[in-house]
Each structure stands twice: as C-alpha cells, then as structure tokens.
Amino acid sequence: MSIAEHYDVVVIGSGAAGLSVALGVDGAARVAVVTRGVVGLDGSSCWAQGGIAAAVGPGDTTAQHAADTITVGARLNSKAAARWLAESAPDVIRWLISLGVQFDTVRGRLALGLEAGHSFPRILHAGGDATGVELMRALREACVLQPNIECLEFAEALEILKQGERAAGVLVRNRKGEVLRLYAPRVVIATGGIGQLYRYTTNPVEADGTGLALAHQAGAELADLEFVQFHPTALAPQDAGQAGQLPLVTEALRGAGSTLLSNGGGRFMAMAHPQGELAPRDIVARAVWEEMAQGREVYLDARSLGDGVRTRFPNFFQACVGRGTDPRAAPIRIVPAAHYHMGGVRVDLHSMTSVPGLYAVGEAACTGVHGANRLASNSLLEAIAFGRSLGERLAHGARAQVNVAAIAAPRASGARAASANDAMVAARLRQLMWAECGITRTPGGLQSAHQQIQVLERRCLPGAPVLRQLLVARLLVEAAIHRKQGIGAHHLVADAQVGSGGGRAVA
Ligand SMILES: Cc1cc2nc3c(=O)[nH]c(=O)nc-3n(C[C@H](O)[C@H](O)[C@H](O)COP(=O)(O)OP(=O)(O)OC[C@H]3O[C@@H](n4cnc5c(N)ncnc54)[C@H](O)[C@@H]3O)c2cc1C
Structure with missing residues (x-):
C-alpha cells in the first residue's frame, strides 16, 4: 500500500532547471x-x-x-533552438538579477569574461568562480518563499506513472523508505547529467543518468546520447581505484600560463595543436588521453604563477593542499573527466517529450541547442531559459486531473536498495565506459562494450537500481555504434589506432 498525493506539476530534480520550472509555474x-x-x-x-x-x-x-553555439556544435544543432536560447539569454539575466543574483561587476557594469568558442566577452560570473553557488542560492531562496512549491528532499524517483499513453505522476521512495505515488497531469524530468557512468568525472554522485532511464521506460525518445563532453583537466584521484567526482581544474589556469607535462617527455600540447595548451577543450582532452593511453601520467605545471596560484585560484589551491600537494612547488597530476552530456530526452522547443504530459529540461533534455558539442557556459543558460519558459506554459494548463483508476500498475516495487553487487557492477561499468566509450572510441571497442554491458545486466537481480545505469550506458553505446562518422564530441578512430586512456575492459 503506498501513500498518494495529487499535484498539478511534479518536477524531478532541484538543480537550476528544476527550480526554474517550479518558479515559473x-x-x-x-x-x-x-x-x-x-x-x-x-x-x-x-x-x-x-x-x-x-x-x-x-x-x-x-x-x-547563436552562430558561435552552432559552430562549436559542429552544425548538428537545432538552429531554431540555438537562436531561441541566445535570444532568451538577456531576459534570463534580468530575471536572475530580479531574484537577487549578485553578478560580478566592474565600475557598476556587469563584468563579462571571454571563453573558448565565444566571439565576444559574454560570460557572467558571480563570486569569481562561485557562479553556480550564487545562482542556486537565489533560486532556492525564491522557491522557499513560494507556498505552492513543496519539496521532497532525500527522495528517489523510481518510475513515471502512466494513464494510457500519458504521464500521470511519479512513483517515489522517500527518506523513510516509504513508496509514494505523486499524481500529476504534468511531469518534468530535470535530473541532470550522466557523468557518473564514467570512471573519471567532474559530476556529483546524483548525475547517474537515472532520469533518462525513467523517460525511456515511460516510452519517451532519447536523442544524441553519444555526445559526451570531456573536460581536459580534473585533479587525478589519489588512489587509482577511487571513483566519484573529481575537482575540476579550471581552464583559466592554462590561460594564465600553466603548462601540461607528461612524465614521458615534458610538454606535449605544442605537437598536438598550434595553440598549445590553449587549444579547444576537446583537442586538449584528446591529447591528454593519448598520453595516458601510452601509459604516461599527465601533470599541470602552475609553478610559473608563483603565489598567484593561491591568490587567483583559491579553489584549485585548496583542493591541492587538501591532497597534501602544493602547486607552487610541484606539478599536479590531472586526468580528463566526463563533464557534460549534450544528449538526453528528446524535446521540442516547448520542452515536450514524445510522451504526452511528460517534459524534460536542463542537462537531462536534448533540445538540440548543443549539437555535437557544447559551447562553454551555455548549459546553465539552457537549464534556466527552458525551465522558466516551461514553468510559465504549464501554469496555463495545469488544472487537468488524473484518473487514478486508469493508471497502470507500476513495475518498480521501490523496495530494493543498492547491494554490494550493484556497487561492484557500477564500478565495472564506469571502467568500461571510460575505456571503450570515452574520449576516443573505436568500432571494435564499442561492440565489445555493448556485449560486456549485457553481461553485467544479466548479473543483476531484477529491480536492482544499477540496472538503470546499465540501461542508459547500453543506449549510449548503441547510439555511438550507429554514429558511423566521428563528429564533435564523438571521436571515432579505426580499431588499430588507439590505446585505452588508462584502463581497459572488465567482465
Ligand atoms: C564542476 C562543474 C562545473 C560546471 N561549470 C559550468 C559553467 O561554468 N557554466 C555552465 O553553463 N555549466 C557548467 N557546468 C554544467 C552545468 O552545471 C550543468 O549542466 C547544469 O547545472 C545542469 O543543471 P540541471 O538542473 O539540468 O541538473 P543538476 O543541477 O545536475 O540537477 C539534477 C537534479 O536531479 C536530481 N535527481 C537526479 N536523479 C534523480 C532521481 N532519480 N530522483 C530524484 N531526484 C533526482 C538531483 O538530485 C538534482 O537535484 C558545470 C558542471 C560541473 C559538474
């Protein structure tokens, strides 16, 4: 027997996308x-x-x-979505300021930074490199003031409830382990990215792709899954077997003069690209990967910055100190890491999925804005612009009721917690995705990954939580297999040409 509640809208996820939807309603x-x-x-x-x-x-x-977004996306973008996003951006900034976001300013004007791929300085920051913290503070505080928004924290969405072809609610396990049925005629997936499917990632533990599995199981189409962006520099884990989120090492450190060294032969970026360490993100990531595939370690050398590394990059400095290293004195070991997913639940310009009543926003959605690669700093914008606009639209049609008697029985019992086997399978999956469906892919490696994921699926008990990650990983690999030509973030080479960037195969 589960507990039931009725809502007009249920949003899964409380990141920038989810809260923007809730505030828009x-x-x-x-x-x-x-x-x-x-x-x-x-x-x-x-x-x-x-x-x-x-x-x-x-x-x-x-x-x-919009033009910069499309160029970086290898022209596989939806032009309409890229244009809509760029046109919405100034209004999004005004809205955020009205909510109390304190963007950094210079002499009373918004301070604008320049990032790779942008033709003009157009990146707004808050608190230096604490933009996300400040945005989320403002969005969270605004939500708390809205009596119509109820937040269920430490709760896991298990399944999208369906009434015929329509989404009609969400099955949820709350922090007490109780299973709740949240009925609503409008359900929004705002569950973020998939970085946790990879051995090295900048993404937090929540970014395991579950939302994509929920959408797929509800019958929604997914798109562009093969396009995963890797950040070239994250702090390497202290222990080789360690999994989980790694601290991002900002590109600004290379912009300020830090170099990349390999323990095989010093600087290597000059050979890889005329812009050396300042080459586009995916080129640097690939060059680092190739060094690692040769069995070498890669280091960021920030010694030339002297004490500036402490004063100008306090987050990086503290992360190094926390690991017992001092970037003023010695190069710091880095690895590339899964960072952003361009693919997701296919949606139109109104964030509608192929299932009536089911919507997707933010990193979990594929609006087509990013095409085959993401222009830096477009993802927060996309999450907020599409999220807020969806919320406003849902407000107009939110009075529909669901017919509880017509809702299909959920498949998920919700009772099964993650087991030791789940943890082992998840670790193997991360290793496999890194080795075979990571920065550089081969047709043979993708086929092997596909088979090995199916082996892992057979090793799990029915209803095991890790099955959702395996499902998303299998769909991602299938999408990569079907994309026969390397483009954007899908870097495909012939089988003989590649090493494994630090760890091959499993199972
Ligand atoms: C280190 C780092 C630096 C970045 N820097 C930038 C930047 O400078 N500029 C930029 O534009 N982008 C940046 N990005 C990307 C950007 O932060 C994300 O793309 C964006 O924040 C995604 O927002 P979201 O709301 O879609 O998802 P998220 O913020 O990831 O939120 C997802 C939410 O879904 C919830 N959730 C997931 N699954 C379930 C489930 N089954 N049940 C219940 N809840 C669930 C999570 O708990 C979470 O609340 C960065 C990302 C990282 C990791």
Whole structure:
C-alpha cells in the first residue's frame, strides 16, 4: 500500500532547471519538487564555476551568440533552438538579477569574461568562480518563499506513472523508505547529467543518468546520447581505484600560463595543436588521453604563477593542499573527466517529450541547442531559459486531473536498495565506459562494450537500481555504434589506432 498525493506539476530534480520550472509555474498551481538530496545543493548546478553566457556586452548580438553555439556544435544543432536560447539569454539575466543574483561587476557594469568558442566577452560570473553557488542560492531562496512549491528532499524517483499513453505522476521512495505515488497531469524530468557512468568525472554522485532511464521506460525518445563532453583537466584521484567526482581544474589556469607535462617527455600540447595548451577543450582532452593511453601520467605545471596560484585560484589551491600537494612547488597530476552530456530526452522547443504530459529540461533534455558539442557556459543558460519558459506554459494548463483508476500498475516495487553487487557492477561499468566509450572510441571497442554491458545486466537481480545505469550506458553505446562518422564530441578512430586512456575492459 503506498501513500498518494495529487499535484498539478511534479518536477524531478532541484538543480537550476528544476527550480526554474517550479518558479515559473503560477502560484495557484500545486507543485512538487522531488530531489535526491537537499534542494538546490545536490546536482551539478551548484558546482558550476565558469559562468553563464548572454550577449549583453557592447557590440555583441544574440545572432552572434547563436552562430558561435552552432559552430562549436559542429552544425548538428537545432538552429531554431540555438537562436531561441541566445535570444532568451538577456531576459534570463534580468530575471536572475530580479531574484537577487549578485553578478560580478566592474565600475557598476556587469563584468563579462571571454571563453573558448565565444566571439565576444559574454560570460557572467558571480563570486569569481562561485557562479553556480550564487545562482542556486537565489533560486532556492525564491522557491522557499513560494507556498505552492513543496519539496521532497532525500527522495528517489523510481518510475513515471502512466494513464494510457500519458504521464500521470511519479512513483517515489522517500527518506523513510516509504513508496509514494505523486499524481500529476504534468511531469518534468530535470535530473541532470550522466557523468557518473564514467570512471573519471567532474559530476556529483546524483548525475547517474537515472532520469533518462525513467523517460525511456515511460516510452519517451532519447536523442544524441553519444555526445559526451570531456573536460581536459580534473585533479587525478589519489588512489587509482577511487571513483566519484573529481575537482575540476579550471581552464583559466592554462590561460594564465600553466603548462601540461607528461612524465614521458615534458610538454606535449605544442605537437598536438598550434595553440598549445590553449587549444579547444576537446583537442586538449584528446591529447591528454593519448598520453595516458601510452601509459604516461599527465601533470599541470602552475609553478610559473608563483603565489598567484593561491591568490587567483583559491579553489584549485585548496583542493591541492587538501591532497597534501602544493602547486607552487610541484606539478599536479590531472586526468580528463566526463563533464557534460549534450544528449538526453528528446524535446521540442516547448520542452515536450514524445510522451504526452511528460517534459524534460536542463542537462537531462536534448533540445538540440548543443549539437555535437557544447559551447562553454551555455548549459546553465539552457537549464534556466527552458525551465522558466516551461514553468510559465504549464501554469496555463495545469488544472487537468488524473484518473487514478486508469493508471497502470507500476513495475518498480521501490523496495530494493543498492547491494554490494550493484556497487561492484557500477564500478565495472564506469571502467568500461571510460575505456571503450570515452574520449576516443573505436568500432571494435564499442561492440565489445555493448556485449560486456549485457553481461553485467544479466548479473543483476531484477529491480536492482544499477540496472538503470546499465540501461542508459547500453543506449549510449548503441547510439555511438550507429554514429558511423566521428563528429564533435564523438571521436571515432579505426580499431588499430588507439590505446585505452588508462584502463581497459572488465567482465
Ligand atoms: C564542476 C562543474 C562545473 C560546471 N561549470 C559550468 C559553467 O561554468 N557554466 C555552465 O553553463 N555549466 C557548467 N557546468 C554544467 C552545468 O552545471 C550543468 O549542466 C547544469 O547545472 C545542469 O543543471 P540541471 O538542473 O539540468 O541538473 P543538476 O543541477 O545536475 O540537477 C539534477 C537534479 O536531479 C536530481 N535527481 C537526479 N536523479 C534523480 C532521481 N532519480 N530522483 C530524484 N531526484 C533526482 C538531483 O538530485 C538534482 O537535484 C558545470 C558542471 C560541473 C559538474
């Protein structure tokens, strides 16, 4: 027997996307936000450092912002979505300021940074590199003030409930282990990314792709799953077997003069690209991967910055000190890491999935904005722009009721907790995805990954939570197998050409 509640809208996820939806909905509609941790503090949004893009500087235009987005996306973008996003950006910034976000300013004007791929300085920051923390503070505080928004913290969405072809609610396990049925005619997936499917990632533990599994099991189409962006530099784990989120090492350190060294032969970026350490993100990531595939370790050398590394990059400095190293005195070992998922639940410009009543926003959605690769600082923008706009639209049609008697019995019992076998399978999956479906892929490696994932699936008990991760990983590998030509973040080479970037095969 489960507990039941009725809402107008249920949002799964309390990152920038989920909270923007909830805030966009009219105050008369009852909204539930279901989240795995504490509202606004779990998920990737509060980790965002670089900033949020908007064409608000002198000489800049939204058309140029859209054009840059499409160029970086290898022209596989939805042009309409990229244009809509760029045009929405200035209004998103005004909205955030109205909610109390304190963006950094210079002489009373918004300070605008330049990042790779942008033709103009158009990156807004808050608190230097604490943009995500500040955005989420403001969104969280605004949500708390809204009596129509109820937050279910430490709760796990287990299944999308269906009434015929329509989404009609969410099956949830709460922090006491009780299974709840949250009925609603509008359900929004805002569950973030998939970085935790990989051995090395900058993403927090919540980013395990579950939302994509829920959507797929409810019959929604997924798209562009093969496009995963890797950040070239994260702090290497202290212990080789360690899994989980790694601290991101900002590109600004290389912009300030730090270099990349391999323990095989010193600097290697000059050979890889004319811009050396300042080459585009995916080129640097690949070059680091290739060094590692030769069995070498890679280091970031920030010694030339002297004490500036402590004063200008306090987060990086503290992370190093926390590991017992001093970047002023010695190079720091880094690895590339899964960072952002361009693919997700396929949606149209109104965030509608292929299932009526089911919507997706933020990193979990594939709006087509990013194409085959993401322009830096476009993801927070996408999460907030599409999220808020969806919330406003849902407000108008949110009075529909679900017919409880017509809802199909859920498949998930909700009772099974993760086991030791789940943990072992998840670790093997991360290793496998890293080795065979990571920065560089081969047709043979992808086929092998596909088979090995199916072996892992057979090793799990029915209903095991890790099966959802295996499902998403298998769908991602299938998408990579079907994309026969390397493009954007899907870097495909012939079988003979590649090593494994630090760890092959499992099972
Ligand atoms: C280290 C780092 C730095 C970044 N820097 C930038 C940057 O500078 N600029 C930029 O634009 N982007 C940046 N990004 C990317 C950006 O932060 C994310 O793409 C964006 O925040 C995603 O927002 P979201 O709301 O879609 O997902 P998230 O913020 O990840 O939120 C997902 C939510 O879903 C919940 N959830 C997931 N599964 C379930 C479930 N089954 N049941 C219940 N709840 C669930 C989670 O608990 C969480 O609340 C960065 C990412 C990282 C990791």
